[in-house]
Amino acid sequence: MGLAKRIIPCLDVDNGRVVKGVQFVDIRDAGDPVEIARRYDKEGADEITFLDITASSDNRETIVNVVEQVAGEVFIPLTVGGGIRTLEDIRRMLKAGADKVGINTAAVFNPEFVKQAAERFGSQCIVVAIDAKSVSAKGEPKRWEIFTHGGRKETGLDAIEWAKKMVTFGAGEILLTSMDRDGTKIGFDLELTRAISEAVDVPVIASGGVGTLDHLADGVTKGKADAVLAASIFHFAEYTIAQAKQHMQDKGIEVRL
Amino acid sequence: MATVAVIDYGMGNLHSIAKALKTVSPESDVMITAGKKFILSANYVVFPGVGAIRDCMHTLTKSGLDETIREVASKGTPLLAICIGMQALLEHSEENGGIDCLGVLPGKVVKFATNLTDNDNKKLKIPHIGWNKVNYIYNKPLFINIEQNERFYFVHSYHSSEVGNNNTIATCNYPNSFPCALKWENIVAVQFHPEKSQRAGLQLLKNFLNWDGKS
Numbered sequence: 001m002g003l004a005k006r007i008i009p010c011l012d013v014d015n016g017r018v019v020k021g022v023q024f025v026d027i028r029d030a031g032d033p034v035e036i037a038r039r040y041d042k043e044g045a046d047e048i049t050f051l052d053i054t055a056s057s058d059n060r061e062t063i064v065n066v067v068e069q070v071a072g073e074v075f076i077p078l079t080v081g082g083g084i085r086t087l088e089d090i091r092r093m094l095k096a097g098a099d100k101v102g103i104n105t106a107a108v109f110n111p112e113f114v115k116q117a118a119e120r121f122g123s124q125c126i127v128v129a130i131d132a133k134s135v136s137a138k139g140e141p142k143r144w145e146i147f148t149h150g151g152r153k154e155t156g157l158d159a160i161e162w163a164k165k166m167v168t169f170g171a172g173e174i175l176l177t178s179m180d181r182d183g184t185k186i187g188f189d190l191e192l193t194r195a196i197s198e199a200v201d202v203p204v205i206a207s208g209g210v211g212t213l214d215h216l217a218d219g220v221t222k223g224k225a226d227a228v229l230a231a232s233i234f235h236f237a238e239y240t241i242a243q244a245k246q247h248m249q250d251k252g253i254e255v256r257l
Numbered sequence: 258m259a260t261v262a263v264i265d266y267g268m269g270n271l272h273s274i275a276k277a278l279k280t281v282s283p284e285s286d287v288m289i290t291a292g293k294k295f296i297l298s299a300n301y302v303v304f305p306g307v308g309a310i311r312d313c314m315h316t317l318t319k320s321g322l323d324e325t326i327r328e329v330a331s332k333g334t335p336l337l338a339i340c341i342g343m344q345a346l347l348e349h350s351e352e353n354g355g356i357d358c359l360g361v362l363p364g365k366v367v368k369f370a371t372n373l374t375d376n377d378n379k380k381l382k383i384p385h386i387g388w389n390k391v392n393y394i395y396n397k398p399l400f401i402n403i404e405q406n407e408r409f410y411f412v413h414s415y416h417s418s419e420v421g422n423n424n425t426i427a428t429c430n431y432p433n434s435f436p437c438a439l440k441w442e443n444i445v446a447v448q449f450h451p452e453k454s455q456r457a458g459l460q461l462l463k464n465f466l467n468w469d470g471k472s
Binding site: 003097099100118202224 | 271272273276277280307308309312341371375379380382383384385386387388389390408410412413414429430431432450452453454455458459
């Protein structure tokens with residue numbers, strides 16, 4: 001029809017370096033974010049997402065510098081998430097060259113913030129990041145809830161209801177991460193992805209668990225995602241973005257080649 | 258040396274657009290500016306922007322840049338408007354409950370119809386986000402050396418409408434056709450983001466900076 005499904009590599013950035021942990025432990029250094037972003041752009045990435053996991057707020061400037069540098073030479077959309085709590089945070093990121101910001105924890109603690117952000121900057125640049133975990137027992141109908149703090153803190157919020165609410169508050173996209181799958185390399189939680197994608201009118205980016213190229217394709221064909229996000233399979237050069245796109249096209253998915 | 262003014266009115270990814278212009282034309286003097294004198298004396302003017310139309314129009318009128326843009330438009334300087342910049346040039350937008358825009362170009366801005374479906378019978382997602390094919394009707398001045406149906410990056414929930422057939426120079430389908438590039442005398446306007454559309458986008462910016470604002 002036209003609109004291509006997107007492949008989005010994600011860079012977890014800690015103090016200016018790309019890192020990737022397996023379920024939030026064992027953080028491996030994967031290199032310089034500017035260099036990696038440059039490589040992904042060459043390979044045909046449709047967008048790049050930076051997730052700032054720097055713990056100390058003193059070092060937040062480093063992500064601004066990274067975005068500025070990358071935006072200066074990589075001409076594809078950039079999203080920045082992690083630590084976005086105020087309208088000023090958003091303005092700063094957009095000014096540095098980001099096109100979208102990801103709001104996660106701040107949305108849970110203050111849903112009105114999403115509303116204000118969408119009113120001020122437009123829904124198109126507000127991505128609400130949802131970290132969901134399965135909470136239903138075996139045999140029960142599937143249910144997922146929202147977790148914060150890297151999956152450690154439960155909120156009691158139903159993931160589907162939360163996603164719908166965030167869209168009515170102005171989210172332009174949902175970045176959906178399965179905390180059960182993140183870092184496992186066993187594939188997306190396809191049931192969760194499909195449930196959210198069918199529940200909301202805005203594009204859904206599937207995240208968490210990609211280990212093979214089939215997983216990426218499944219996210220679109222079975223999970224009904226509009227975009228797929230992955231980190232480690234690209235950082236450590238297991239696959240290139242170009243290979244991933246070719247694979248998706250071979251599976252009948254429309255991509256930008 | 259050509260001077261290029263990127264209008265700074267507090268909205269949007271100015272850094273990216275300025276860097277993209279500088280990349281395709283290293284010899285040009287590209288400046289991000291709210292300075293009316295500089296904007297009016299520049300050889301090329303870019304009116305970028307992301308965001309919502311109410312804030313866009315509000316900041317333009319508050320700063321007086323609305324008048325500056327009208328002057329640029331009427332004095333024949335090649336002007337490129339991008340995304341919300343394009344929408345702001347039209348007469349009226351449905352966004353934020355209805356906002357009067359600059360009315361420099363004929364046409365209005367409407368929301369994508371909801372409850373449309375794509376080819377897989379899946380509900381069509383709004384905003385229209387991602388890389389879609391651009392079908393151009395005229396390759397001059399913007400689409401020289403760009404392939405037909407090349408993909409450009411879009412991110413928007415509203416699109417232009419009733420702009421007059423002769424003013425549409427390219428269209429996009431989502432799933433219905435809408436005008437995604439306009440031309441009116443010395444003004445060109447695009448809904449997609451050339452500064453985010455990699456090689457094709459850079460080529461389009463290069464074409465703009467090679468344009469005399471006439472043909």
